[in-house]
Amino acid sequence: MLHDEVVNALRTALIDGRIKPGERVPEKAFCVALGISRTPLREALKVLAAEGHVVLLPNRGARAARLTRRDLDELFEVNGALEALAGELAGRRITEAGIAAIEVLHRDMAAAFERRDLEGYYRGNRAIHEAILAAAGNQTLEALYESVGARIRRARFVAPMPPGHWEIAMLEHDAMLNALRRRDGVVLSSILKTHLKHKRDEIERAGFAEE
Amino acid sequence: MLHDEVVNALRTALIDGRIKPGERVPEKAFCVALGISRTPLREALKVLAAEGHVVLLPNRGARAARLTRRDLDELFEVNGALEALAGELAGRRITEAGIAAIEVLHRDMAAAFERRDLEGYYRGNRAIHEAILAAAGNQTLEALYESVGARIRRARFVAPMPPGHWEIAMLEHDAMLNALRRRDGVVLSSILKTHLKHKRDEIERAGFAEE
DNA sequence: CCCGTAAGGTTTGCATGCAAAATGCCGCAA
DNA sequence: TTGCGGCATTTTGCATGCAAACCTTACGGG
Known part of the structure; x- marks a missing residue:
């Protein structure tokens, strides 16, 4: 189950601060880092957005959510x-x-x-x-x-x-x-x-x- | 914003019962119904799964979640x-x-x-x-x-x-x-x-x- | 010197393609 | 008739391709 693992990997990275609040999450970079293609990564980002860990800006990609x-x-x-x-x-x-x-x-x-x-x-x-x-x-x-x-x-x-x-x-x-x-x-x-x-x-x- | 609209359309359909609990949600059928390709539909299904409206069975697609x-x-x-x-x-x-x-x-x-x-x-x-x-x-x-x-x-x-x-x-x-x-x-x-x-x-x- | 702007490259959004898994169908044998 | 195995079709999961939006940078006008 590639998809779940991607979500978990990213979520963990977000929670324990390896991806810092406000930081961009460029698709391509994380694709090569995780050794996957953009499709499952994008699916994972959507899920993480629904969970509130990242925010998705239309046509401008994902950023790690800022916590005010x-x-x-x-x-x-x-x-x-x-x-x-x-x-x-x-x-x-x-x-x-x-x-x-x-x-x-x-x-x-x-x-x-x-x-x-x-x-x-x-x-x-x-x-x-x-x-x-x-x-x-x-x-x-x-x-x-x-x-x-x-x-x-x-x-x-x-x-x-x-x-x-x-x-x-x-x-x-x-x-x-x-x-x-x-x-x-x-x-x-x-x-x-x-x-x-x-x-x-x-x-x-x-x-x-x-x- | 195509992606959000797909999520909302499906969520509404699930909530007001147009897609019945336990019913399969085949990708292709909904693609033609919504006039989109499989990519945004699949992203939407992942989000709805995270929200608990559908369950995703690996390699077996999505079903509208059963409410016990x-x-x-x-x-x-x-x-x-x-x-x-x-x-x-x-x-x-x-x-x-x-x-x-x-x-x-x-x-x-x-x-x-x-x-x-x-x-x-x-x-x-x-x-x-x-x-x-x-x-x-x-x-x-x-x-x-x-x-x-x-x-x-x-x-x-x-x-x-x-x-x-x-x-x-x-x-x-x-x-x-x-x-x-x-x-x-x-x-x-x-x-x-x-x-x-x-x-x-x-x-x-x-x-x-x-x- | 500063600001606006336009071209180039980059990144995103969606469509499509291909391989693997699953489903259904049919024939065969008990 | 019923149960089982194998093949064809369908469906899913991921990779890739292409067009549009965005960012950068460099240039020209004020």
């Missing part, structure tokens, strides 16, 4: 609503096995926290959030969350976490796990909202790479 | 979360002009209700919901809502509204308008949730065209 502060605000608002819904649903639907799996992820993340491994912490953090989304038992929601998350991840942040915030985030995660154990979707939902709000404040303080 | 009851449940859950967020945001952000505009739509819809014009009522209903979404001042949210709504609209329902339900829906709309006037996003949000839940129950009772 406003876009980021909007994405965080939507992300919050999706995560809140996921929390609520997960509270109702998560299985014992699901809770156990998240407990494992939680311990891994806590271990990363203990050894001040920020990279590992972020990975674990994301894994837990995705596990909660999966536990919500709604694939449409999961796909949308993934899509919104991917757009957010395109924003690169410049400042490190201020002291104390990491600890707070960990405490919030402890609270999440407790709520999950009690299957309390309402509380889980509100913790997730708070958690995201803090992340949002973080970015507000840090400023992000664009602008 | 489960898909519908999932879409309603997501729709509810998006609408609830919109209600909350609209309460904070709507302008006087925005409220006035919705009051006009509301009166139109009420008039359709009075003359038992179900078609007109549905149109007005949808216009109000979209106006609330617009008033939320979040274009990302608006686009997602539109996308989810489009997928829901592909489900065709078979039974008419039971007596009394229409009246209840109207009362809920009155309550929405009141909440908006008071800029009470929390209440608006919860009314929207209830309203959608009733719509959902409706469909549960009616059964939908698939299956």
